[in-house]
Amino acid sequence: MMTETETIAAAIDQIDEKKQNLKKAFDDLQSHRSLLSPSFSLSWSDIDSHFSSLQSSLSNRLRLLQSEPPLPNDSPRIETDDAEATVVIRPELRALCEKMDSIGLSKYLADHWDDDAMPNQDLSAAFRYSPDPASMVLNAVYGSSKAPTSGKTIDVRRVVVLLMEALIDLDDAKITPDTKEKAKKLAEDWKTKIGNKPFEALLFLHLIAAFGLGSEFNPEELSRYLVMIAKYKQATLVCNKIGLDKERVGEVITKLLSTGKPILAVRFMYECGRTDGFEPVSVLKGYVKEAREAAERVRKEDNYSLKSQNEATDKEVSALKAVIKIIKDQGLEAEFSEERVEERVEELEKHKAQRKRNVEQQQQPQTKGRKRPRDRRGTQQQAPAPSQQPSRPEHSHHHGLQLNPFGVVNPARGGVLGPYMMNPLAAGLYGSAAPPQPVYYGQQPGFVMPPFHPAYYSQ
Known part of the structure; x- marks a missing residue:
């Protein structure tokens, strides 16, 4: 069976072969260059340089790894959920635990708080190298307020919780009567x-x-x-x-x-x-029902406003996701299928997204008026100036008679003629409504007859 370093070395040796296959694919792509975007300027030399740099870096790291001495056979390892995976203790943690350096341990944890590579069980395994892990943890708890950090703002109480959790996981921790008495006094305080x-x-x-x-x-x-x-x-x-x-x-x-x-x-x-x-399953089903009813109450109290709908959706989705997590964590699928709950979550999130799209569409600025046409040179054409026409023709020889829209003298009362040259007031065509006002040719588009013109008959 190959070791880890041998596996890495074999993978590095395959880089040249894989690079050749990539070169063939790149050449094939270049044969269709006319179909590519003009902005595509990547050359094979760029790709080859990139892979060569990676290969050199990996080879150097492998040589550095191979030069390190192997871990001693008594290095403690902790089995994880995967039977083949193991966690190796960090040398820094091991050294701090061996020396019972409680203050240094607190500082190390505070400085590496954001380091995801260090699980809690790594710390528990390191405790096994301490001559008295319980005393070490208690001293760290007492001195936590004195532990300096590298300028990081972290609540030292979280470090204290982490240390005590690791001690709880250490089932065979031997706690001396003196240490227990000191812990009791601290607990009372x-x-x-x-x-x-x-x-x-x-x-x-x-x-x-x-x-x-x-x-x-x-x-x-x-x-x-x-x-x-x-x-x-x-x-x-x-x-x-x-x-x-x-x-x-x-x-x-x-x-x-x-x-x-x-x-x-x-x-x-x-x-x-x-x-x-x-009956936990009955409790979960009741909670799903109550979450839906509570969400409806939130909507109703604010008259189904957009804000209340979104707030109700968020609360119900949060409740349903908590239920789904418990179902999966505890393996309750046979008793309470999470599919219907997940469908409800998808439905709620879909409706919320639709409401958001509707609001965004309503908030889009509306274009006002028509844009001026552009000529071929790209400049805007000036709108034609409005024609200067008299708003109302006046002729002294009309003797005060008003003209209808076609320039004909209107003998009807008020200067208005109804259909078929009838007087609308006399005929009662408009009932009690006000008669329409005369419209003059200067107030409407199109061409109209002049006020007076000689009779003309085709000869």
């Missing part, structure tokens, strides 16, 4: 600072779980603190480590249900082993 602060309660319960102090405190108080921290992902972890019996855990679940937190309650049911006294 922290308890006075909890009040209504969930994160303070989280720190306190981690300390109880990490140093086995559950029997030293009132279980009713511990249950109350669990309800406070139920939203944190570590809540069920500490619940299983502080020594509460099934009845107390059931009280926590009942409290979560009664305070409108069914998703958290179902999580406690499964992760704390209390599915026997509850």
Whole structure:
């Protein structure tokens, strides 16, 4: 079986062959250059230079890797979900744990807080090299406020939580009576600072779980603190480590249900082993129904405004996604299919997207008027000046008679003639409505007859 370095070396050796195949494909593409965009200016020399640079860099790194001494056989490894995958402890962590350098350990974790390559179990494995991991963690907790960092603004309490979680995962941690007594005094001090602060309660319960102090405190108080921290992902972890019996855990679940937190309650049911006294699937189905009804109430209270519709959609989608996650995490597909829930999520998100498109279309500026035509030179043509016509012809020899739109003297009252030269007022054609006003030839487009012209008959 090939080692990792041999596999990498074999892959590097194949670069030349793959580059030749790529060259053939590039030449074939060049034969159709007339069909390519004029902006396509990539040459083979550019591609070849890029791959040669990569090949050189990989070869140098491989030689550096091969020059390092192999890891000792006693290097601890932790099996992950994949049986073939292992996690190797970082040398820095191992050295800090071997030296019991609690302050240096806190600083290292703070400086590498955003490093995704370091899982919690890597830290737990490193603890095995410490002569007294419990004492080391407690000293780190005491000195966390003194741990310097490289200018990063990070809450040192999160580092404390991480350290205690790693100690909880270390099942065979040997806690001396002296260390346990010191941890108890610290826990009593922290308890006075909890009040209504969930994160303070989280720190306190981690300390109880990490140093086995559950029997030293009132279980009713511990249950109350669990309800406070139920939203944190570590809540069920500490619940299983502080020594509460099934009845107390059931009280926590009942409290979560009664305070409108069914998703958290179902999580406690499964992760704390209390599915026997509850019906988690029924709780989830009821929660889906309630989420839909609550969303409808939000819409109705604001008269189905756009804002209320979007707010209701967001709340219902968030609730449904939480249900889908529990179904998948706990393998409940046989009891509660997530397909219908996912279809509802897709429907809601589709409607929200459509509402957004409608708003954007309404907000688009409307073009006003017609654009002036452009000549072939691209310049705008000037609009023709309006013709100067008299608004109303006046002739002194009309003797005060008004003209109709065709320039004919109108003997009717008010200068208006109805259809068929009838007087509209006398005939009652317009009823009680006001008669139409005369329209003069200067006020409308087109050509009209002149006011007076000699009789003309074709000879």
